[in-house]
Amino acid sequence: MGRSKEELKKAACEAIDRNRDRIIELGDSIFSEPELGYKEVKTSKKFQKVLDELGFEYESGVALTGVVSTQKGKESKMKIALMGELDAVVVPEHPCCDASTGAAHACGHHCMIAGLAGAAIAIKEAGLMEDLSGDIALMAVPSEEFVELEYRNRLREEGKISFLGGKQEFVKLGVMDDVDVMVMQHTQSTHGSEIKANAGSNANGFVGKLVRYIGKEAHAGGAPFDGINALNAAEIGLAAIHAQRETFRDEDHIRVHPIITKGGDLVNIVPSDVRIETYVRGARVEAILDASNKVNRALEAGAYAVGAQCKITELPGYLPVVIHQPLADLMYENLCQLIGREKVECISGASGGSTDAGDISHLLPTVHAYIGGAKGGAHCADYEIEDKELAYITAGKALIMTAIDLLADGAETGLEVKKSFTPVMTKEEYLKDWGHVK
Secondary structure: OOOOHHHHHHHHHHHHHHOHHHHHHHHHHHHHOOOOOOOOHHHHHHHHHHHHHHOOOOEEEEOOOEEEEEEOOOOOOOEEEEEEEOOOEEOOOOOOOOOOOOEEOOOOHHHHHHHHHHHHHHHHHOOHHHHOOOEEEEEEEOOOOOOOHHHHHHHHHOOOOOOOOHHHHHHHHOOOOOOOEEEEEEEEEOOOOOOOEEOOEEEOEEEEEEEEEEOEOOEOOOOHHHOEOHHHHHHHHHHHHHHHHHHOOHHHOOEEOOEEEEOOOOOOEOOOEEEEEEEEEEOOHHHHHHHHHHHHHHHHHHHHHHOOEEEEEEEOOOOOOOOOHHHHHHHHHHHHHHHOHHHEEOOEEEEOOOOOHHHHHOOOOEEEEEEEEEEOOOOOOOOEEOOHHHHHHHHHHHHHHHHHHHHHHHHHHHHHHHHOOOOOOOHHHHHHHOOOOO
């Protein structure tokens, strides 16, 4: 007779504790060399080194920089994915940013890979798979932060990727085709709060846009009347977006937050090439698409007003997160066991942010937990990890304990979770309807 769930969890956590310094060293190393999405070459190799040391086979270069290593159970009744994210975000003011790219781990993804490595170590050292009736796929996934839109759109145009988000690309490539459940966690800022973790929260979806206003150059001082000012067109377009805001329903949580990435070429030349990037976020797909149409009308109105052209490139963003309560309950109980029930929420309030885990959650049961240890604002210059025990070590334990819940005892719980989930859409519907969103 095999070990019980509690015996397996105890063995897994003890293995992680024995390797505490190794796991923290990995997280710190990733933090020190932040890389942006689809460019995470060093970070990917660091995770591969962990797998090499464990003797695990893996596939690298998945969606350019991703890594997937599947560990087989004594039976293969189902397959779960444990995920961590490889990329950093652009925060040029962060004291630990990469000076050449502005990349910084100001969202805690380095902690996620450290936690994933902890789960991998537990699998090996505690000999977990011999007692589990399903397989575990360890997935280090690229490009969660939706940044460098022009660069990634070029990758799309060159046929190197189909989606700007790494988990989306995993779906497109078929990596998720045989996965039944996805489990992950994300670091969050909990400084000064009694609550140190939760088993998930709602998150908005969004579409992305690249906007280019094309005018006509002219000497700004000598002959401005011969030009068409693309910057004026952009300013009118942005003002027209503001005029739409009162039409957005409160319950849809619509957010539109554009930036001008190019305002012209020289101060003495009438701007003829002005570029904008923006998201249109919301809590429901229908609301996102409705708001997106309004934003497009507003942007185009700016061009019409001054006789410029407006070219809008639509980018499929992320879907809202679908909470699957039975799976969230498993994560919640494990977090309570690890850090105390009084410090854990099951499902927290709605988040205004977004994640490509939302796309996965439309296709299969998904839990996207949040575990603390950071302080400062996400994506801000003051973001740092103040509690590595929580952010690195507890994170790894929560992942592997939830995996054990799903796959121990003949994978009875995992099969129940799978059965209780009704997909919002099929993979084919997803690729057709969201992959080419207009």
